[in-house]
Amino acid sequence: MRVPRIADSTVARLCSYHRILEELAQEGRRLVSSRRLAERAGVTSAQVRKDLSYFGTFGRRGLGYHVQRLHEELRAILGLDRRWDCALVGAGHIARALYSYQDFRRRGFHFVAIFDTNEELVGQRWGEVEIQHVRRLVPEVRRLGVRLGVVATPARAAQEAVDLLVAAGVTGVLNFAPRKLNVPPEVHLRNVNMAIEFESLAYSLRAAEARGRRRRAVPVEE
Amino acid sequence: MRVPRIADSTVARLCSYHRILEELAQEGRRLVSSRRLAERAGVTSAQVRKDLSYFGTFGRRGLGYHVQRLHEELRAILGLDRRWDCALVGAGHIARALYSYQDFRRRGFHFVAIFDTNEELVGQRWGEVEIQHVRRLVPEVRRLGVRLGVVATPARAAQEAVDLLVAAGVTGVLNFAPRKLNVPPEVHLRNVNMAIEFESLAYSLRAAEARGRRRRAVPVEE
DNA sequence: TGTTGTGAAGGCGTTCACAGCC
DNA sequence: GGCTGTGAACGCCTTCACAACA
Numbered sequence: 001m002r003v004p005r006i007a008d009s010t011v012a013r014l015c016s017y018h019r020i021l022e023e024l025a026q027e028g029r030r031l032v033s034s035r036r037l038a039e040r041a042g043v044t045s046a047q048v049r050k051d052l053s054y055f056g057t058f059g060r061r062g063l064g065y066h067v068q069r070l071h072e073e074l075r076a077i078l079g080l081d082r083r084w085d086c087a088l089v090g091a092g093h094i095a096r097a098l099y100s101y102q103d104f105r106r107r108g109f110h111f112v113a114i115f116d117t118n119e120e121l122v123g124q125r126w127g128e129v130e131i132q133h134v135r136r137l138v139p140e141v142r143r144l145g146v147r148l149g150v151v152a153t154p155a156r157a158a159q160e161a162v163d164l165l166v167a168a169g170v171t172g173v174l175n176f177a178p179r180k181l182n183v184p185p186e187v188h189l190r191n192v193n194m195a196i197e198f199e200s201l202a203y204s205l206r207a208a209e210a211r212g213r214r215r216r217a218v219p220v221e222e
Numbered sequence: 223m224r225v226p227r228i229a230d231s232t233v234a235r236l237c238s239y240h241r242i243l244e245e246l247a248q249e250g251r252r253l254v255s256s257r258r259l260a261e262r263a264g265v266t267s268a269q270v271r272k273d274l275s276y277f278g279t280f281g282r283r284g285l286g287y288h289v290q291r292l293h294e295e296l297r298a299i300l301g302l303d304r305r306w307d308c309a310l311v312g313a314g315h316i317a318r319a320l321y322s323y324q325d326f327r328r329r330g331f332h333f334v335a336i337f338d339t340n341e342e343l344v345g346q347r348w349g350e351v352e353i354q355h356v357r358r359l360v361p362e363v364r365r366l367g368v369r370l371g372v373v374a375t376p377a378r379a380a381q382e383a384v385d386l387l388v389a390a391g392v393t394g395v396l397n398f399a400p401r402k403l404n405v406p407p408e409v410h411l412r413n414v415n416m417a418i419e420f421e422s423l424a425y426s427l428r429a430a431e432a433r434g435r436r437r438r439a440v441p442v443e444e
Numbered sequence: 445t446g447t448t449g450t451g452a453a454g455g456c457g458t459t460c461a462c463a464g465c466c
Numbered sequence: 467g468g469c470t471g472t473g474a475a476c477g478c479c480t481t482c483a484c485a486a487c488a
Contacts, residue, residue: 003432015421061448062488079428093322097315199237204410205394206301210225283470284466
């Protein structure tokens, strides 16, 4: 399979195509055009075709794409045709939300270990998983062969958490703490910062207001 | 104040500069160069200067930026110099995580109303806020003058939730449900999809593995 | 006629590099 | 010497537009 280096934005769109194809299959559709797919994803049809073309040719001219086949192709391209075991560090509200999010499990992401430093949480069970003390992280993550770690600790504990994960051999880390983390270059790090989402929206709203005021104050002719 | 149309990525960086300046102020620093700021943010110094230049000239050649002053400038630019009341639709785990995230409150985001359709949740209190039935959404959001809505419902309920928020007069919506939402053009919509973060990371890990295998199979000379 | 696949063109964000100022 | 502010160059992602095919 082709494994090109592609933009983050492209991967994000592929994920949404993958989800839409799942829905289309449930609706009983056999074929879909790039135009239809684009409409549901909120992008242009040329964008859909270009995105797919990085990985091969999946459509048939004049007809479109076979829903089931394209769904499976994308599943394999995105690496969702297998199980991804994850270790969760921090057992607070964000961790709980991630753990409970059914969508993940359906796509192959399983939280198989949870760690915290709070002695009151250690020993509690979330479903089949018992929360363990962070002391146990390295041996447990090694034993389970987990390669994907999720940091959901307070900011001050995040660097230590990721250091332990790396020491235990994970190769990918998703960071939900609002702090820049240092990892060796071979480890893939992705940051998710929900505060930035709120702040970006605040900027847009404030900017729109300011522009509105300005337009009213100095009306444009025409 | 200048209110240019800038890229999303620029706003995200401004948010991180803002946070870093807060830390620098706490550390007691008076001045900071674009190079230092850039290092802590994980970008280039030219990027920092360019980002700031969209809004004015804040530095002094040969010296750098005044930490406290730049912090306040960014605070105003990002619209964080005031209170943002938010309405939360859906009172599940994601909502609970957002509600509990202290960082938001410190930056002026307050959840002043929470809605759900689950009768068992209605009437419960989170801090000072009582969960109300979604039936009460429009009058309550109107009464409180809330302009920022957060959709944290299951996917199937998300469009209805956002329709109610829009009917009640919100001008900005943050959507945590994995579903494309339709809103009128004057309403600002931002989507946050945590599944995409996991899937993007899975792509990177799988791609790195595939490239690794390939490199070992066909070793490069040198 | 309808639709894909893809080089070429376009647009936009980032980086460069240096004049200008401390 | 140190550092900012910024036009110009660069590179990358998106859009265009059309040949190829059903």
